[in-house]
Every structure is written in structure tokens, then in C-alpha cells.
Amino acid sequence: QVQLVESGGGLVQAGGSLRLSCVASGRSFSSYIMGWFRQAPGKEREFVSRIHRSGTSTYYADSVKGRFTISRDNAKNTVYLQMNSLKPEDTAVYYCAASVLYYNDRSTSYSTWGQGTQVTVSS
Numbered sequence: 001q002v003q004l005v006e007s008g009g010g011l012v013q014a015g016g017s018l019r020l021s022c023v024a025s026g027r028s029f030s031s032y033i034m035g036w037f038r039q040a041p042g043k044e045r046e047f048v049s050r051i052h053r054s055g056t057s058t059y060y061a062d063s064v065k066g067r068f069t070i071s072r073d074n075a076k077n078t079v080y081l082q083m084n085s086l087k088p089e090d091t092a093v094y095y096c097a098a099s100v101l102y103y104n105d106r107s108t109s110y111s112t113w114g115q116g117t118q119v120t121v122s123s
Helices: none
Strands: 003-007 010-013 018-025 033-039 046-051 058-060 068-073 078-083 092-099 117-122
Touching (some): 003 092, 033 068, 033 078
Parallel strands (some): 010 117
Antiparallel strands (some): 033 046, 068 078
């Protein structure tokens, strides 16, 4: 089973940018559908973006569409989340997750999760 480690979080001013990375260990990374989720204090975990195995299909939550870009490099076992025009409401712990079968927004479809990386956007 793949293991996931996120990095790239930090403190940024509103309007700034960050790029999150999620490195997977183990084989067959390209066989996994990958997703990014986030959880703000006192709120439920919410879907942010997903990318299909080959990277040809992506999907975004309405709240980040046009500002965030998901991508993957299967040769490096890595999925990225480029976040531009950040807003204070983007402040959350961001998690990457892997799904074997399902290409959807439901967190229950993703069987493997990273430990999360904190993103804080100041106003």
C-alpha cells in the first residue's frame, strides 16, 4: 500500500501563492487516483481537487476553481497542488489522499491519507 507525505505548507499573505507536494512511497503510484482535501478548525474535511491516474482528467471544488491547479508526475511519485490568489478562507490543514477505484469527491473513497500540511493565509 502506498504511503503519502505532504510538504509545502506555510504562512502566506492574502493574494500570495504556495505549492504543496505529496510524495508517495511504494510501487504503482500511477495506478492511484489522487485527491487533495482540507480541514479548517471547527469544520469538516472538504474536497479540494482530484486528478486521474494519467493526469489527463482533473476536477476542482467551486471554491478553488481558477485559483488552484492539481498536477502529478508519475515518474517522481508526486502530486502537486499549486495555489494562487490565496484567501484567508483557504486557511486549513491540507491532506493528499489516494484512491484505488473511485474518481469522486467523497473522502470515504480514498483509502490512504497523508499526515497533512498546514496552510495559513493572513489578511
